[in-house]
Amino acid sequence: MIGRDEVLHVARLARLALAEEEIEPMARELSAVLEHVERIGELDLDGVQPTSHVVASSSKVDVTRALRPDEPRPCLPREVALAQAPAVSDGGFLVPSPQA
Amino acid sequence: MSEPATTPTQPPEGGSPKQKDSYEAVIGLEIHVQLATVTKMFCGCELSFGEPPNTRTCPVCLGLPGSLPVANAHAVHLGLVIGLALGCELAPRSVFHRKNYFYPDLPKGYQISQYDEPLCRGGALGEVRIRRVHLEEDAAKLIHVGSSGRIHGSDASIVDFNRGGTPLAEIVTEPDLRTPEQASEWLKLLRTTLRQLGVSDVNMEEGSLRCDANISLRPACSAELGTKTELKNVNSFRFIERGIRAEIARQERILHAGRQVVQETLHYDPASDRITSLRSKEEAHDYRYFPEPDLLPVAIDQHMLAAARQALSELPSERAARFQRQLALSLETAQLLSFRSELGDYFEAALAAGADPAPPAQALANWVTGELAPRLGGYGREHDDRGGGSAVADEPVDGGVGGDPVNSRVTPAALAALVGMTAAKQVSVGAARQVLDRLIAEGGDPRAIVEAEGLAAMDGGDELAAIVAAAIAANADAAQRVREGNAKAVGPIVGQVMRQTRGRADGTEVARLVNEQLGV
Numbered sequence: 001m002i003g004r005d006e007v008l009h010v011a012r013l014a015r016l017a018l019a020e021e022e023i024e025p026m027a028r029e030l031s032a033v034l035e036h037v038e039r040i041g042e043l044d045l046d047g048v049q050p051t052s053h054v055v056a057s058s059s060k061v062d063v064t065r066a067l068r069p070d071e072p073r074p075c076l077p078r079e080v081a082l083a084q085a086p087a088v089s090d091g092g093f094l095v096p097s098p099q100a
Numbered sequence: 101m102s103e104p105a106t107t108p109t110q111p112p113e114g115g116s117p118k119q120k121d122s123y124e125a126v127i128g129l130e131i132h133v134q135l136a137t138v139t140k141m142f143c144g145c146e147l148s149f150g151e152p153p154n155t156r157t158c159p160v161c162l163g164l165p166g167s168l169p170v171a172n173a174h175a176v177h178l179g180l181v182i183g184l185a186l187g188c189e190l191a192p193r194s195v196f197h198r199k200n201y202f203y204p205d206l207p208k209g210y211q212i213s214q215y216d217e218p219l220c221r222g223g224a225l226g227e228v229r230i231r232r233v234h235l236e237e238d239a240a241k242l243i244h245v246g247s248s249g250r251i252h253g254s255d256a257s258i259v260d261f262n263r264g265g266t267p268l269a270e271i272v273t274e275p276d277l278r279t280p281e282q283a284s285e286w287l288k289l290l291r292t293t294l295r296q297l298g299v300s301d302v303n304m305e306e307g308s309l310r311c312d313a314n315i316s317l318r319p320a321c322s323a324e325l326g327t328k329t330e331l332k333n334v335n336s337f338r339f340i341e342r343g344i345r346a347e348i349a350r351q352e353r354i355l356h357a358g359r360q361v362v363q364e365t366l367h368y369d370p371a372s373d374r375i376t377s378l379r380s381k382e383e384a385h386d387y388r389y390f391p392e393p394d395l396l397p398v399a400i401d402q403h404m405l406a407a408a409r410q411a412l413s414e415l416p417s418e419r420a421a422r423f424q425r426q427l428a429l430s431l432e433t434a435q436l437l438s439f440r441s442e443l444g445d446y447f448e449a450a451l452a453a454g455a456d457p458a459p460p461a462q463a464l465a466n467w468v469t470g471e472l473a474p475r476l477g478g479y480g481r482e483h484d485d486r487g488g489g490s491a492v493a494d495e496p497v498d499g500g501v502g503g504d505p506v507n508s509r510v511t512p513a514a515l516a517a518l519v520g521m522t523a524a525k526q527v528s529v530g531a532a533r534q535v536l537d538r539l540i541a542e543g544g545d546p547r548a549i550v551e552a553e554g555l556a557a558m559d560g561g562d563e564l565a566a567i568v569a570a571a572i573a574a575n576a577d578a579a580q581r582v583r584e585g586n587a588k589a590v591g592p593i594v595g596q597v598m599r600q601t602r603g604r605a606d607g608t609e610v611a612r613l614v615n616e617q618l619g620v
Binding site: 009013014015052053055066067068069070071072073074075076078081082089090091092093094095096097098 | 137138139143144145146152153154155156157158159162170171172173174175176195200201202203204242243244245255256257258259260261386388390391393395396397398399
């Protein structure tokens with residue numbers, strides 16, 4: 001079971017501001033998700049490699065080809081890169097100071 | 101950055117010592133090296149070297165939704181070269197992980213790094229063991245704006261993503277270092293090694309080599325490790341030494357006061373020599389690593405291994421060992437020639453120049469490091485005939501290529517000829533130094549200079565014997581004291597002979613003649 005403290009900790013790491021009334025439902029929902037995933041523990045998986053990459057687990061794919069040659073590709077024009085920024089200053093993305 | 105198999109943090113047995121015990125520092129380093137690729141780690145943007153902000157970006161390194169990273173094969177290659185050079189075990193398969201944290205320099209909300217399956221494990225450089233080497237991407241650059249009023253009521257930062265996604269190798273050592281000086285010396289060896297490998301420009305000032313230090317203290321003679329702190333980004337050899345020294349002093353004060361060191365991340369300010377806390381323990385990062393689903397594991401095949409092996413040049417430590425083994429050079433000369441590779445290259449060119457008479461290797465090495473390099477304004481060793489002194493002289497912060505003898509007027513062949521003539525006693529050491537000064541100023545052939553200036557050594561014949569006899573007569577007091585057994589009193593007599601002969605006479609021969617004529 002996910003408790004209140006754990007919810008608050010994860011929310012803090014994710015920089016989410018949870019309202020008081022959101023905490024308990026979140027704990028319940030996260031617990032339900034974990035319980036669902038934990039059902040995999042009922043299976044006998046001795047000798048089965050953890051599947052972190054679906055493609056890499058397939059024997060048909062040559063994973064050594066998954067690298068890119070060190071060759072330049074065109075970059076975005078700066079105005080395109082900055083077009084969706086909420087605030088721009090001196091050619092950069094203007095953000096609230098993380099030190100503030 | 102921290103990683104899983106980390107240092108134990110138990111306090112020493114029996115609690116904190118209250119009395120003024122002596123402590124031993126235990127130091128490990130984490131070094132970030134910017135790899136010398138053309139493009140970024142996971143996208144085709146060219147690396148930035150001072151371009152205007154945000155002109156080297158694309159959807160991948162901006163972290164835009166739907167973009168997919170692909171690892172740079174050359175970065176993997178350079179990582180393997182580092183691993184081979186440090187004697188690491190190379191993982192046949194390694195995995196990228198997401199290291200999750202929120203900060204404006206990280207647009208995706210995570211850094212792609214490696215966790216429990218790094219590219220390389222184990223290994224050593226010199227006396228320091230390597231724990232691991234892994235690949236990751238650099239963060240973007242934040243420029244703090246300050247209270248400009250542009251954002252209502254708060255300070256702001258400007259994010260430049262040119263640097264974001266630059267490939268880095270992180271090299272983590274075991275806690276095998278004991279003093280600030282040792283840490284700085286070892287870091288120099290690592291930098292020389294990496295530069296020689298060609299994997300990075302290793303320029304600390306420009307941030308292509310960055311170093312964090314993990315520091316703990318324990319009572320002398322204890323095998324247990326104390327609580328460690330992490331000193332961030334000590335980015336010059338001077339500051340790393342001073343920063344570690346300041347942190348050791350801080351921990352000593354805490355332990356002597358009977359208190360406990362708190363595990364935290366620290367910043368050293370060289371201007372004030374003060375240490376400040378970057379993050380409190382409560383805010384210690386919880387990175388929630390998990391395998392990066394957008395990237396396939398990196399599988400190293402025989403072709404990649406062969407390419408990495410081929411790229412390995414001879415390392416400084418190997419070169420030093422070869423100089424000692426093949427040429428019987430002293431340890432300190434061998435190290436000096438190896439760690440300043442331009443001196444080693446010059447030395448080997450001179451040795452191969454085929455001078456007749458041939459210069460003995462150790463004498464030639466002494467002339468390169470002790471006579472030529474210091475005269476060129478480099479940082480070689482002061483001349484020391486007894487071969488004592490420290491192995492590696494002070495090095496400038498940025499590597500000191502100013503003293504590279506290849507750029508001087510003295511060709512390797514000329515120096516070899518001069519040292520050969522000196523060794524064969526055709527010129528005295530004093531005269532040879534005059535010839536070297538001329539070679540540095542004007543270049544040319546040492547034998548021609550010796551002839552033109554009349555600097556050829558006087559043989560031990562009648563002419564020299566007569567000058568010696570005159571010098572003895574002119575220094576009767578000194579002569580008497582030498583006869584009475586005071587060998588040091590010979591100085592004024594030898595000095596007069598050397599002045600009279602303008603350094604052409606061989607000092608040993610003069611001393612022999614003086615003693616002979618005085619009957620001692």
